Amino acid sequence: MGRRILVQRRGKGTQNFRSPKHRKRGAVKYIPRNYNDVLNFEVIEFIHEGGRGTPLARIEFDNKKRSLWLPPEGIFLHDRFQIGPQTEIMVGNTMEVQYIPEGSLIYNIEILPGDGGKLCRSGGTTATLMTRSEKGVQILFPSGKRKVIHKNSRATLGVVAGGGRTTKPYLKAGNKYHQMRTKATNWPVITSSGMNACSHPFGGGRKKMSGRPTTTSRNAPPGRKVGMIAARQSGRKTR
Template structure:
């Protein structure tokens, strides 16, 4: 009798495959308080968040409220930050995309007004404001696609910090292991054809096993190309 494959073990929900989200620092969302009035604050710290690959900036506002925001490239401790409609069009400030001039790089954009920011949040990412028309703003995303947003959706001016993160190599396997474990990812990943026959359908010395599986295959055998009409390149 074979063993359960990794996807079956993962589905059980054991701590081995569960992300340590209780160690994450913040969700780095916009506050609902800043929709209309301008809130002024200052950057008091730039911290690392294990749950993301971009640094986060701690902003202390004049009402003594403290909130984390995704840091923009070039931001420094002591820099003044404004959040809300009517804010200055300056690096790191947050305001509706409808108030941001065309050609300006932005990040952490709301899909719906008030959702706190959903897209363009990874290190080094930015989108470009393309045009404004009739309460809608068209933005060019990092994928080169154009997407229309409600002009009241908020965004941060600038580029997400940490853009050169991938230039530095991990150097050794332990660094890569700690990086993946922080997000609940399995590392290292063993090739299925390198496994034993009891561990996976593709394992063992017999390499002639088809990569297709029936739609009604039992769990553990339902791997590869499931119910495929055809495989390989079209010729």
């Protein structure tokens, strides 16, 4: 049957490899669409969520309903903002992209109207609204990619808070370990030949070599099926 290597145990999703969802504060997305009214809300609290690189804000609407919000840089407690189809052009306000001026910095952008915000949500990031056309509104993202989205999709003006987080060094491996643990991220990442023999078929030994062929049969058992599976050829091509 072969061995249950580390990659297989991780993919199974057992307790040691699951994301700690009990630390999550809740869904961070826009409220359901309201096509007519403009709602006002106030920031009442800033909170931290384990595994998330940006701070969260707890907001309260005029009707006393509360929600979680992804705040921009430069705001304070008890600041008031608006969300609606068309609001005042101000950092922190949320509106449809068809009413946002060209060249504005926006974040937490909806791919489809009403999905609650999917794009540009990590700390310190922002996108730029470029041009409008009959097909939709063109957005320039930090990666340099341009995407056309629906004109009724909503976005928030400003830059996501928490931008200076990545400039601070970890200093110790333990700090890195605990942060990756909250995100359920595989760390540290090492090569297969650097693992122990119990964790990978290529592991063990004193040198950085697999010690066996790296091509594997299609019919190999699960613990052995690593490397180049059912390779058509290996090595240099001959002319």
